Amino acid sequence: MTQIRHMSVAPTRTQRLVSGGAIDAHRHDDHQIVYAASGVLTVTTSAGTWVAPATRAIWIPAGIVHAHKAHGELDLHLVGLPTIDNPLGLAAPTVLAVGPLLRELIIAYTGAPDDDSAERTRLRAVLLDRLRASPQQPLHLPTPASPLLRTLCEILQADPADTRTLAQMGHQVGASDRTLSRLFRSDLGMTFPQWRTQLRLQRALVLLAEKTPVTTVAHRCGWSSTSAFIDVFHRTFGHTPGSHPTAST
Structure with a gap:
Protein backbone atom coordinates (compact mmCIF):
# COMPACT_ATOMS: atom_id res chain seq x y z
CA MET A 1 0.00 0.00 0.00
CA THR A 2 2.33 2.74 -1.22
CA GLN A 3 -0.19 5.14 -2.77
CA ILE A 4 -2.61 6.14 -0.04
CA ARG A 5 -5.50 8.47 -0.75
CA HIS A 6 -6.96 10.52 2.10
CA MET A 7 -10.69 11.21 2.11
CA SER A 8 -11.89 13.52 4.87
CA VAL A 9 -15.46 12.21 4.56
CA ALA A 10 -16.33 8.54 4.17
CA PRO A 11 -18.92 8.41 1.38
CA THR A 12 -22.40 6.95 1.71
CA ARG A 13 -23.27 5.45 -1.66
CA THR A 14 -23.73 2.32 -3.72
CA GLN A 15 -21.13 1.04 -6.16
CA ARG A 16 -20.78 -1.88 -8.55
CA LEU A 17 -17.51 -3.75 -8.89
CA VAL A 18 -16.82 -6.46 -11.43
CA SER A 19 -15.21 -9.68 -10.20
CA GLY A 20 -11.57 -8.93 -9.53
CA GLY A 21 -12.27 -5.21 -9.32
CA ALA A 22 -10.67 -3.22 -6.52
CA ILE A 23 -10.67 0.08 -4.65
CA ASP A 24 -7.08 1.01 -3.91
CA ALA A 25 -5.60 1.83 -0.51
CA HIS A 26 -7.14 4.86 1.17
CA ARG A 27 -8.27 6.20 4.53
CA HIS A 28 -10.93 8.61 5.72
CA ASP A 29 -11.63 10.61 8.85
CA ASP A 30 -15.02 8.95 9.37
CA HIS A 31 -16.01 5.42 10.28
CA GLN A 32 -17.47 3.30 7.49
CA ILE A 33 -19.65 0.24 7.10
CA VAL A 34 -18.91 -1.72 3.94
CA TYR A 35 -21.53 -4.25 2.83
CA ALA A 36 -21.71 -6.36 -0.33
CA ALA A 37 -25.30 -7.39 -1.09
CA SER A 38 -23.92 -9.79 -3.71
CA GLY A 39 -20.51 -11.35 -4.22
CA VAL A 40 -17.77 -11.60 -1.61
CA LEU A 41 -15.78 -8.61 -0.37
CA THR A 42 -12.27 -8.66 1.07
CA VAL A 43 -10.82 -5.71 2.96
CA THR A 44 -7.05 -5.64 3.51
CA THR A 45 -5.06 -3.54 5.97
CA SER A 46 -1.53 -3.81 7.31
CA ALA A 47 -2.95 -5.94 10.14
CA GLY A 48 -4.54 -8.58 7.93
CA THR A 49 -7.52 -9.44 5.77
CA TRP A 50 -11.25 -9.48 6.53
CA VAL A 51 -13.75 -11.25 4.29
CA ALA A 52 -17.51 -10.77 4.06
CA PRO A 53 -20.17 -12.58 2.00
CA ALA A 54 -23.70 -11.19 1.66
CA THR A 55 -24.57 -12.19 5.24
CA ARG A 56 -21.76 -10.07 6.70
CA ALA A 57 -20.57 -6.44 6.70
CA ILE A 58 -17.20 -4.97 7.61
CA TRP A 59 -16.77 -2.12 10.07
CA ILE A 60 -13.79 0.10 9.22
CA PRO A 61 -12.80 2.62 11.91
CA ALA A 62 -11.72 6.14 11.04
CA GLY A 63 -8.11 6.54 9.99
CA ILE A 64 -7.48 2.90 9.04
CA VAL A 65 -5.71 2.52 5.68
CA HIS A 66 -7.59 -0.16 3.76
CA ALA A 67 -8.24 -1.53 0.27
CA HIS A 68 -11.23 -3.44 -1.15
CA LYS A 69 -11.36 -6.31 -3.62
CA ALA A 70 -14.39 -7.96 -5.26
CA HIS A 71 -14.82 -11.69 -5.73
CA GLY A 72 -17.79 -12.25 -7.99
CA GLU A 73 -19.96 -9.36 -9.14
CA LEU A 74 -20.08 -7.00 -6.16
CA ASP A 75 -23.09 -4.87 -5.25
CA LEU A 76 -21.33 -2.61 -2.75
CA HIS A 77 -23.08 -0.43 -0.17
CA LEU A 78 -20.96 2.11 1.74
CA VAL A 79 -22.21 3.87 4.87
CA GLY A 80 -20.10 6.72 6.24
CA LEU A 81 -20.53 7.64 9.91
CA PRO A 82 -18.90 10.46 11.90
CA THR A 83 -16.52 9.41 14.66
CA ILE A 84 -19.15 10.08 17.34
CA ASP A 85 -21.25 7.24 15.87
CA ASN A 86 -19.52 4.03 16.94
CA PRO A 87 -22.34 1.93 18.42
CA LEU A 88 -20.11 -1.06 19.21
CA GLY A 89 -17.06 0.93 20.31
CA LEU A 90 -14.86 -0.83 17.75
CA ALA A 91 -11.28 0.37 17.28
CA ALA A 92 -10.26 -2.20 14.65
CA PRO A 93 -11.84 -3.54 11.45
CA THR A 94 -14.47 -6.10 12.37
CA VAL A 95 -16.83 -8.43 10.51
CA LEU A 96 -20.44 -8.09 11.65
CA ALA A 97 -23.39 -10.40 11.10
CA VAL A 98 -26.07 -8.92 8.82
CA GLY A 99 -29.60 -10.20 9.32
CA PRO A 100 -32.52 -9.46 6.98
CA LEU A 101 -33.53 -6.23 8.75
CA LEU A 102 -30.01 -4.78 8.90
CA ARG A 103 -29.49 -5.71 5.26
CA GLU A 104 -32.60 -3.79 4.19
CA LEU A 105 -31.67 -0.81 6.37
CA ILE A 106 -28.21 -0.57 4.79
CA ILE A 107 -29.63 -0.85 1.28
CA ALA A 108 -32.34 1.73 2.00
CA TYR A 109 -29.94 4.17 3.66
CA THR A 110 -27.36 4.04 0.86
CA GLY A 111 -30.10 4.45 -1.75
CA ALA A 112 -31.90 7.39 -0.09
CA PRO A 113 -31.15 11.02 -0.95
CA ASP A 114 -28.24 12.34 1.11
CA ASP A 115 -30.05 15.11 2.97
CA ASP A 116 -31.10 16.11 6.48
CA SER A 117 -34.71 15.01 6.14
CA ALA A 118 -36.58 13.65 9.16
CA GLU A 119 -37.09 10.35 7.33
CA ARG A 120 -33.35 9.88 6.74
CA THR A 121 -32.57 10.82 10.35
CA ARG A 122 -35.00 8.16 11.60
CA LEU A 123 -33.57 5.59 9.17
CA ARG A 124 -30.07 6.28 10.45
CA ALA A 125 -31.17 5.97 14.08
CA VAL A 126 -32.69 2.54 13.44
CA LEU A 127 -29.59 1.49 11.48
CA LEU A 128 -27.38 2.37 14.45
CA ASP A 129 -29.70 0.48 16.80
CA ARG A 130 -29.44 -2.65 14.69
CA LEU A 131 -25.66 -2.31 14.53
CA ARG A 132 -25.55 -2.34 18.34
CA ALA A 133 -27.22 -5.75 18.24
CA SER A 134 -25.03 -7.12 15.45
CA PRO A 135 -22.77 -9.99 16.59
CA GLN A 136 -19.08 -9.80 15.73
CA GLN A 137 -17.79 -12.61 13.52
CA PRO A 138 -14.30 -14.23 13.62
CA LEU A 139 -13.52 -13.82 9.92
CA HIS A 140 -10.20 -12.05 10.29
CA LEU A 141 -6.95 -13.47 8.95
CA PRO A 142 -4.20 -11.56 10.80
CA THR A 143 -0.87 -10.78 9.17
Missing part, protein backbone atom coordinates in the same frame (compact mmCIF):
# COMPACT_ATOMS: atom_id res chain seq x y z
CA PRO A 144 2.14 -11.90 11.26
CA ALA A 145 4.88 -9.48 12.25
CA SER A 146 7.47 -12.21 12.82
CA PRO A 147 9.52 -12.86 9.64
CA LEU A 148 9.64 -16.57 10.51
CA LEU A 149 5.89 -16.82 10.91
CA ARG A 150 5.31 -14.68 7.83
CA THR A 151 7.30 -17.19 5.75
CA LEU A 152 5.22 -20.09 7.05
CA CYS A 153 1.93 -18.26 6.49
CA GLU A 154 2.92 -17.35 2.93
CA ILE A 155 3.52 -21.04 2.21
CA LEU A 156 0.01 -21.88 3.38
CA GLN A 157 -1.56 -18.93 1.56
CA ALA A 158 -0.02 -20.22 -1.66
CA ASP A 159 -1.58 -23.64 -1.02
CA PRO A 160 -4.33 -23.80 1.65
CA ALA A 161 -4.67 -27.53 0.88
CA ASP A 162 -1.23 -28.19 2.39
CA THR A 163 -2.00 -30.71 5.16
CA ARG A 164 1.42 -30.86 6.82
CA THR A 165 1.60 -30.58 10.60
CA LEU A 166 3.25 -27.65 12.31
CA ALA A 167 6.27 -29.83 13.07
CA GLN A 168 6.60 -30.84 9.42
CA MET A 169 6.34 -27.23 8.27
CA GLY A 170 8.86 -26.27 10.92
CA HIS A 171 11.48 -28.39 9.16
CA GLN A 172 11.00 -26.26 6.04
CA VAL A 173 11.24 -22.87 7.77
CA GLY A 174 13.89 -23.90 10.28
CA ALA A 175 12.03 -23.78 13.59
CA SER A 176 10.54 -26.20 16.07
CA ASP A 177 6.80 -26.71 16.36
CA ARG A 178 7.02 -25.40 19.94
CA THR A 179 8.58 -22.13 18.75
CA LEU A 180 6.04 -21.74 15.95
CA SER A 181 3.13 -22.56 18.25
CA ARG A 182 4.30 -19.88 20.68
CA LEU A 183 4.61 -17.35 17.84
CA PHE A 184 1.08 -18.06 16.60
CA ARG A 185 -0.31 -17.30 20.04
CA SER A 186 1.85 -14.25 20.81
CA ASP A 187 1.90 -12.72 17.32
CA LEU A 188 -1.52 -13.60 15.96
CA GLY A 189 -3.57 -14.36 19.07
CA MET A 190 -4.67 -17.77 17.82
CA THR A 191 -3.42 -21.30 17.40
CA PHE A 192 -2.00 -22.74 14.19
CA PRO A 193 -5.15 -24.84 13.49
CA GLN A 194 -7.36 -21.79 14.08
CA TRP A 195 -5.33 -19.64 11.68
CA ARG A 196 -5.30 -22.33 9.00
CA THR A 197 -9.07 -22.81 9.32
CA GLN A 198 -9.59 -19.05 8.91
CA LEU A 199 -7.40 -19.10 5.81
CA ARG A 200 -9.33 -22.02 4.34
CA LEU A 201 -12.71 -20.45 5.06
CA GLN A 202 -11.65 -17.17 3.45
CA ARG A 203 -10.36 -18.99 0.38
CA ALA A 204 -13.55 -21.07 0.24
CA LEU A 205 -15.70 -17.93 0.18
CA VAL A 206 -13.64 -16.51 -2.67
CA LEU A 207 -13.85 -19.75 -4.68
CA LEU A 208 -17.61 -20.02 -4.13
CA ALA A 209 -18.00 -16.43 -5.35
CA GLU A 210 -16.15 -17.48 -8.50
CA LYS A 211 -18.73 -20.25 -9.06
CA THR A 212 -16.36 -23.09 -8.15
CA PRO A 213 -18.25 -26.31 -7.35
CA VAL A 214 -18.51 -27.17 -3.65
CA THR A 215 -16.59 -30.46 -3.99
CA THR A 216 -13.75 -28.66 -5.77
CA VAL A 217 -13.69 -25.96 -3.10
CA ALA A 218 -13.37 -28.60 -0.37
CA HIS A 219 -10.45 -30.22 -2.20
CA ARG A 220 -8.61 -26.98 -3.00
CA CYS A 221 -8.93 -25.71 0.56
CA GLY A 222 -7.60 -28.85 2.21
CA TRP A 223 -10.60 -30.49 3.84
CA SER A 224 -10.41 -34.26 4.08
CA SER A 225 -13.86 -34.64 2.56
CA THR A 226 -16.72 -32.57 1.19
CA SER A 227 -18.82 -33.45 4.23
CA ALA A 228 -16.10 -32.17 6.58
CA PHE A 229 -16.00 -28.89 4.64
CA ILE A 230 -19.79 -28.56 4.72
CA ASP A 231 -19.82 -29.13 8.49
CA VAL A 232 -17.22 -26.43 9.23
CA PHE A 233 -18.82 -23.99 6.77
CA HIS A 234 -22.28 -24.52 8.28
CA ARG A 235 -21.03 -24.02 11.84
CA THR A 236 -19.31 -20.78 10.82
CA PHE A 237 -21.90 -19.19 8.53
CA GLY A 238 -25.17 -20.83 9.58
CA HIS A 239 -25.87 -22.36 6.18
CA THR A 240 -24.28 -24.92 3.87
CA PRO A 241 -21.92 -23.90 1.06
CA GLY A 242 -24.39 -25.35 -1.44
CA SER A 243 -27.01 -22.83 -0.32
CA HIS A 244 -24.50 -19.96 -0.30
CA PRO A 245 -25.81 -17.17 -2.62
CA THR A 246 -22.85 -17.50 -5.01
CA ALA A 247 -22.29 -21.26 -4.81
CA SER A 248 -22.22 -23.70 -7.72
CA THR A 249 -23.21 -27.30 -7.06
